[in-house]
Amino acid sequence: xxxxxxxxxxxxxxxxxxxxxxxxxxxxxxxxxxxxxxxxxxxxxxxxxxxxxxxxxxxxxxxxxxxxxxxxxxxxxxxxxxxxxxxxxxxxxxxxxxxxxxxxxxxxxxxxxxxxxxxxxxxxxxxxxxxxxxxxxxxxxxxxxxxxxxxxxxxxxxxxxxxxxxxxxxxxxxxxxxxxxxxxxxxxxxxxxxxxxxxxxxxxxxxxxxxxxxxxxxxxxxxxxxxxxxxxxxxxxxxxxxxxxxxxxxxxxx
Numbered sequence: 001x002x003x004x005x006x007x008x009x010x011x012x013x014x015x016x017x018x019x020x021x022x023x024x025x026x027x028x029x030x031x032x033x034x035x036x037x038x039x040x041x042x043x044x045x046x047x048x049x050x051x052x053x054x055x056x057x058x059x060x061x062x063x064x065x066x067x068x069x070x071x072x073x074x075x076x077x078x079x080x081x082x083x084x085x086x087x088x089x090x091x092x093x094x095x096x097x098x099x100x101x102x103x104x105x106x107x108x109x110x111x112x113x114x115x116x117x118x119x120x121x122x123x124x125x126x127x128x129x130x131x132x133x134x135x136x137x138x139x140x141x142x143x144x145x146x147x148x149x150x151x152x153x154x155x156x157x158x159x160x161x162x163x164x165x166x167x168x169x170x171x172x173x174x175x176x177x178x179x180x181x182x183x184x185x186x187x188x189x190x191x192x193x194x195x196x197x198x199x200x201x202x203x204x205x206x207x208x209x210x211x212x213x214x215x216x217x218x219x220x221x222x223x224x225x226x227x228x229x230x231x232x233x234x235x236x237x238x239x240x241x242x243x244x245x246x247x248x249x250x251x252x253x254x
Contacts, residue, residue: 002088004049005031008079011088013251014234023049048078053089060093060117061110068121072128082125083166086159087251094118094155095231115155122158129162142190143171148199148230149178149207156198156230160250171196178207180214187215188222196253197244198230202237209241216243227253 001024003012008031015024052075059067072082094115101111143164145157154175161171172190176182187195195215199208212226226244231237234248247253 002092004084004088010081011084011251014249023053048075049080052080052085056085056089057093060097060114060121063113063117065117065120065124068117069124072121072125076128081166082128083163086122086125087163090118090121091156091159115153118155122155122162126158126162129166142192143169143194143196144174144186144190144192144224145171145196146174146178146183146198148197148204149211150204151198151200151230153200160196160198163250164253178211180211183211184214184218187218187224191222192224194253195224195226196250197226197228199228199232199238200230202232204232205238205241208238208244212241212243 001015001017001022003015003024003026004010005012005026005028008028010028012026012028052071055071056068059065059071072085075085076082097106097111097114100106101108106114145161147154147157154173157173161173164171174183174186186192197208197211199205208228212228215223215226227247228238228241228244229247229250233246238246240246
């Protein structure tokens with residue numbers, strides 16, 4: 001489920017069940033403290049979030065970018081951050097579209113159309129995030145994002161990179177298919193501190209395990225932390241990987 005703050009409308013992360021994309025409500029630490037102090041409860045906030053989610057889903061099915069842009073702008077005017085819409089709504093929608101295609105609910109053409117729509121929405125939000133990102137943004141050490149071998153979709157990585165950018169952290173997406181020599185050289189030259197790998201299917205486990213083993217061979221001063229996420233991790237479809245942290249909720253990186 002997707003957990004949002006009922007008060008400030010900030011996306012708080014995902015909670016089990018990870019294959020259920022209904023919105024769940026809670027309070028971030030700041031709003032929780034304020035609520036206890038003042039006792040104010042605004043029940044219109046949860047309704048607004050569900051309305052944004054529903055309208056964005058409809059715009060995607062209709063491939064209506066203009067409608068999506070209006071939804072995002074209207075939501076932003078109420079205090080909802082565009083990047084939270086990406087990671088807390090659009091990213092789960094991408095997964096849901098894939099599942100609906102597998103079940104025959106959506107056609108191949110509809111799945112491709114929704115994916116193209118999401119790319120356009122990401123481009124739209126990317127501009128807004130770049131305009132609002134502080135000039136003194138820092139990567140706190142290089143962050144590299146990559147897909148597991150066999151995982152060719154990069155939309156999820158783009159969303160994570162934008163989410164990190166909204167927090168002042170610069171991440172680079174490795175858009176080439178996995179090459180051990182290239183990856184290790186990149187880690188050494190950029191002094192990578194965090195390597196994030198997205199794995200979509202259980203069949204990609206061996207490839208990810210090989211990557212982690214190669215990274216583990218690096219000397220400690222230049223060996224980055226390796227985090228493995230993605231739908232296969234969320235749904236518990238792969239076993240632990242020695243030398244890597246499995247992270248079902250990527251927002252825990254913050």
